Amino acid sequence: MKLNDLPFRVYGDTDFRSKCATESVEQVTFFNRLRTQYSDSWGLLAVHPRNEQQLRGRQFGGMSKQKAEGMSPGASDIILPGRVTFVCELKRRDRTKSTWQPGQVAYLTAAHQAGAFACVALGCDAAWQAFNDWLATQG
16 A cells, blocks of 8 residues: 555655654653643543454354444544544554554545544654644644
């Protein structure tokens, strides 16, 4: 997948290649920063939908139930409601060390087409830059 072909913005250095934190660590860092700096506002509203699951044995039935209850496969890592919704898929700083899960590009594309501030961020600092760009649109 070529990042330049995506209909939404990519934040971060697409040429960076080196050791870097895992997606999970980057996400924890982002949410900690957000909840520390915006503890009474954006930090309360930001969510990470839990969509990743292994399909083994009886979990398939659980996943079917979760879909029926509203789980959206491919939902992005960071979602913030606002005048314009912030929808950000967080990947590792070295993009070659991350993979796209089924539905993630489609979810971001649909969010973008619906008018959301949709983006992919390569690392926490890139996500923070995207958040600040989005924040400027909230007036």
